Structures are given as C-alpha cells and as structure tokens.
Amino acid sequence: MYITLFLLVLFSSCKTYETFYGVTDTLDTYDASSKRLDLSYENHNIVPEEFNSLKDLKMLNLSGNTAVNVEEVLKSLPNPEKLEVLILDSLDLRNLPKGLSSFKSLKQLSLSYNPRLELKDVFTQLSTIPIEFLNLKGNNIQQLPETIKYITTLKDLNLSYNELHDAKSYEYLGKLPLLYSLWIDHNNLTELPKTVGLINQITYFYIDNNTLVSLPREIEGMKKLRVLHAGYNNFTTLPEEFIKMSNLIMVHINNNQIASISRKYETEKYAMLALLLDHNPIPESEKIWAEKIFKKFFLLSFEQQY
Numbered sequence: 319m320y321i322t323l324f325l326l327v328l329f330s331s332c333k334t335y336e337t338f339y340g341v342t343d344t345l346d347t348y349d350a351s352s353k354r355l356d357l358s359y360e361n362h363n364i365v366p367e368e369f370n371s372l373k374d375l376k377m378l379n380l381s382g383n384t385a386v387n388v389e390e391v392l393k394s395l396p397n398p399e400k401l402e403v404l405i406l407d408s409l410d411l412r413n414l415p416k417g418l419s420s421f422k423s424l425k426q427l428s429l430s431y432n433p434r435l436e437l438k439d440v441f442t443q444l445s446t447i448p449i450e451f452l453n454l455k456g457n458n459i460q461q462l463p464e465t466i467k468y469i470t471t472l473k474d475l476n477l478s479y480n481e482l483h484d485a486k487s488y489e490y491l492g493k494l495p496l497l498y499s500l501w502i503d504h505n506n507l508t509e510l511p512k513t514v515g516l517i518n519q520i521t522y523f524y525i526d527n528n529t530l531v532s533l534p535r536e537i538e539g540m541k542k543l544r545v546l547h548a549g550y551n552n553f554t555t556l557p558e559e560f561i562k563m564s565n566l567i568m569v570h571i572n573n574n575q576i577a578s579i580s581r582k583y584e585t586e587k588y589a590m591l592a593l594l595l596d597h598n599p600i601p602e603s604e605k606i607w608a609e610k611i612f613k614k615f616f617l618l619s620f621e622q623q624y
Contacts, residue, residue, distance in 0.1 A: 348372070358382050358405070369394040376400060381407035381428075389415040399423055407431050407453075413439055419446045428453035430476075441465035455479050455501075462487035467494060474499040478524075485511035492516030503527045503547070515539030526550050526570070538562040549573045549594075556580060556595075561588040568592035568617070576600060584611050592617035 342354040350371040359382035373396050380388060388406065392415055395401065399422045406415075407430040418424070424447050429435060435457060444452070445468035452475050459480040472494050478501045482488075488511050491497065499522040507528035515536030517523075522545045530551040537559050545568045546560075553574040560566055561582060566589050576598040593612060596619055600608075605620055612618050 342377070353377065354403075355379070358407075361385065370396050373397050374400060377403035377405075379405040381405050381409065384408075384410055389417065392421075393417060402426065404428070410434060412436055414443045418443065421447060424449060426451040426453075428455075429457070430455040431457065433458040438463040438465050441469055444469050447471075450474065452476070460484060462490050464490050466490050470495055472497055476501045477505070478502070479504045481506055483507065483511070485513045488513040489516050492518065495519065498522065500524065510534055510537065512536040518542060521545065523547070533557045533559045535559060541565060544568065546570065554578070556583070556593075558582055560590055561586050564589055566590055568594075570594045572596040572598070574598050578604060579608055579611075591615050594619045596621060 342356045343349075343352040344356055345360065348355050351374065352372060353374055354377040355372070355375060356379040358379045361383065369391070375395060375397070378391075378395075378401060380386060380391060388409065388411075392398065398417075398420045401421050402423050403426040404421070404424060405428040407428055409432060411429065411432040412434050413436055427444070427447075427449055429440070430453050433456075435454075437459070441463060442465050445465075448471045449469060450471060450473045452469070452472060455476050456479040459477060459482055461484040462482070467490050473496050475491070475494075475497060480502075482502055482505050491500065492513070497517070497520050500517065500520050501524040503524045503526045505528055507525070507530060509530065510525070510533060512534045513536070514534065515538065518539050518541050520540065521542055523540070523543055524547045526547045526549040528551055530548070531553060541564055543563060544565050546566060547570045549570050549572040551571075551574050553571060553576055556571065556576055556579045558580050560569060569590060569592070572594050573596070576595060577600060579600075592615055594617070595608075598620075600620060609618065
C-alpha cells in the first residue's frame with residue numbers, strides 16, 4: 319500500500335513540476351515541444367506566427383505587454399484546453415479576454431495589478447472555468463461583488479495589497495465552498511470585520527503586514543483554520559481568541575509589539591501546538607513562563623531569524 323501511495327505521489331509531483339515549475343521558455347528559446355512560455359515585459363505587440371505549433375502549452379505569461387492583443391494571442395493557441403496556468407498581470411485589463419471559456423483545464427489565473435477590472439463581470443465569466451487559484455493582488459479592491467460566490471471551484475485566493483475593509487465582502491468569501499487559503503495581507507487593515515468568522519471553510523489565513531491590534535471574537539467561528547500568519551501587525555498581547563479555535567495548530571505572530579501572554583493559556587485547553595513569536599518585545603520572565611506552559615509544542619520560537 320505504501321509503495322502504491324509513493325508512486326502516486328511521485329507521478330503526481332512530476333506532472334505538477336512539469337506544469338508549474340519546469341523549464342520556462344522565452345520567445346528566443348521556445349519550440350513546438352514547449353510547455354511553459356514566458357513573454358512578460360518584452361513589449362510584444364504581435365502574435366508570432368509559430369504560435370500555432372504550441373500544441374502542448376500548459377503555462378503562458380503575457381504580463382506587462384500592454385500593446386499586445388491578448389485575445390489574438392489566446393486565439394492563436396491550437397489546444398487551449400491544455401493550458402493550466404495563465405498570467406495576465408499589469409495589462410490594464412477591464413475584462414477577461416473573450417474566448418477564455420474554451421480553456422477548460424485552466425487552474426491558475428493571475429490578474430494582478432489590473433486596477434480597472436470590472437470584477438462583477440470577471441467573476442461571472444470565471445464561473446464557467448475550473449479555476450482553483452486566482453491572484454488579484456494590487457488591484458485597489460475595496461469591495462468584492464457578490465458574483466465571486468459563483469466561482470465554486472476556487473481553492474486559493476490572493477487579495478494582497480488591496481483595501482478590503484468591506485464587511486459584506488467577507489460574507490461573500492464565506493460562500494466559496496472549496497476555499498482553502500486566503501491572503502489579505504498588506505490591506506491597511508486596522509481591524510477585521512466581524513463577518514470574517516463566516517469564512518469558516520479555510521485552512522490557511524494570511525493577515526500579516528496590516529495594523530491590527532486585536533481580533534474580533536467572531537474569528538472563533540473559523541473552525542477549520544489550522545495555520546494563521548499574523549506577523550507585522552500591532553498586537554501587544556497574544557490574542558485569547560486562539561484558545562477557542564478548535565483546529566488552529568500553528569500561529570505566526572512575529573514582528574508585533576507583544577509583551578505579554580494571557581494566563582488563560584495556562585488554565586484552558588486549545589489546539590495550538592506551534593507558535594512563532596520572533597521579534598516581539600517579550601520580557602525574559604515572560605519567555606520563561608511561556609516555555610513552561612507551551613512545553614508540549616513542537617515549535618515555540620522567540621528569536622528565529624528569517
């Protein structure tokens with residue numbers, strides 16, 4: 319049984335490597351056998367005639383080529399149903415290119431730094447494609463349209479470097495059934511809305527690099543959350559809300575202003591088994607107490623460098 323599992327993982331890893339991490343060709347090196355092609359930031363404005371030979375292409379990066387006709391490039395691909403990764407960053411897009419629905423295997427789509435995107439229409443279009451990872455980093459998003467809930471295949475969503483303060487938006491995110499990882503770091507958040515507790519399906523949550531000083535009690539509703547990244551905020555004490563989060567195993571809360579840890583961690587039960595408190599102004603006496611209380615943790619760090 320273990321050999322079978324190993325072989326399954328091995329072959330799966332090979333396919334993943336080939337698609338996402340394998341050799342990436344450029345306009346100067348690609349040929350008919352290319353699977354990954356990076357044409358980003360090269361000021362292209364035409365579609366190379368040889369594109370119709372790319373029958374096995376799985377990844378394409380067109381970022382930064384604002385003069386290129388994206389629709390024409392995608393239309394020239396002979397087997398759009400094989401493409402799994404498409405990167406369209408910094409193209410000043412308002413809508414998705416027409417014909418994207420023919421990309422039946424598209425799993426990862428990056429639309430970073432396209433602040434004029436009409437998200438309501440974009441999300442409706444994406445509901446017909448099996449997208450698993452969507453990157454909307456740096457799009458000045460202040461509010462998500464309700465249509466995001468129609469992307470039911472979505473597992474990982476990057477909303478870093480936006481301004482997502484709107485409570486209703488977090489409610490919509492809670493309606494994505496398969497959502498596994500969510501990034502809202504670098505969003506200038508001074509607080510999380512109470513509706514964050516409705517995102518109770520995710521496992522990984524990134525709220526680092528904001529200006530948070532506390533967490534709403536409702537965050538305890540995130541019952542499936544296992545790993546929380548909350549570094550580079552303004553917490554002054556380790557939040558007690560972690561105690562009630564029944565699956566929260568690991569917390570990264572480095573580079574804050576934490577100087578004390580609630581004594582409730584000594585008397586109450588909780589799931590947490592790993593805690594990174596690096597680069598916080600924790601007094602030595604508090605560290606000694608914490609090392610005693612958290613002695614069963616598989617990871618407890620106060621000084622680890624990154």
